[in-house]
Amino acid sequence: MGRFSAGGQASDLSSTFRNLCRSSPWKWTTLRFEYLERPGSGATMVRAWLRRPGALRLETPDGQLLHSTTGINDSRDDFYVSATRRSWLLPPHLVTPVYDDAGLVRRRPEAAYGEPAFGNGRLAAALDPVELAGNAPVPIEFPDTNRVFLDEPREVDHEGRPALETIVTPSRTYVPSDPKEPLVHPGRTLLRIDVGTGVCVASQSLDGETSGKGHWLRILGVDEYMLDDLFLAESMNLTDVRRHIPWDIGPAA
Secondary structure, eight states, X not given: OOTTEETTEEOOHHHHHHXXXXXXXXXXXXXXXXXXXXXXXXXXXXXXXXXXXXXXXXXXXXXXXEEEEOOSSOXXXXXXXXXXXXXXXXXXXXXXXXXXXXXXXXXXXXXXOOOOOBSBSHHHHHHSOGGGTOSSOOOTTOGGGSSEEEOOOEEEEXXXXXXXXXXXXXXXXXXXXXXXXXXXXXXXEEEEEEXXXXXXXXXXXXXXXXXXXXXXXXXXXXXXXXXXXXXXXXXXXXXXXXXXXXXXXXXXO
């Protein structure tokens, strides 16, 4: 029996897929992963440590630092507008969404959403792929207003973790968070969403001029403890818990 089956009956995997795409902000706080943009020619894999709401560290495979910020005391970015109602919104983990029977988010509340980005908006969109589903289900009488049209999703393994995979096509209501780097391209796009985190771990355009374009993400750790020092370019001389600490106890007295 599959992960999303109950009582001997298969659940509606299309609804499950969309609810999973809405769930990322409530499924994890820290994430350690490897990320590669497609196509592979000229693309470089990066290793990443992310702690919500805004701490991100990126390194090359050989450990060269590419980007690092704690998100603490940073200047306000484009998610903030002074003296507006939006500036008073709470982070998603401090507000409660409407869940379905499987514990996935059916309806997202208003909150201060936004993932840290580097280079372009594709990474941020993959970390919280709500652009694939919208904040809430569409009225049952207007199915054509869904953000994307889905083939029947199937359960697959992605780098040792369960995921839902499907082929989607964009509808007239699909609006990517970054128009230059959408998760869904014109024509068909193959997508995978990690079941445990709600992160879009793979995308690949299948048609037209964008064929082959997308990304691949491998999750290495979820909700690991991460100190501020990890996200600073210059250490605050705190102990790096990732390294072995030698103890010199000297000769016996």
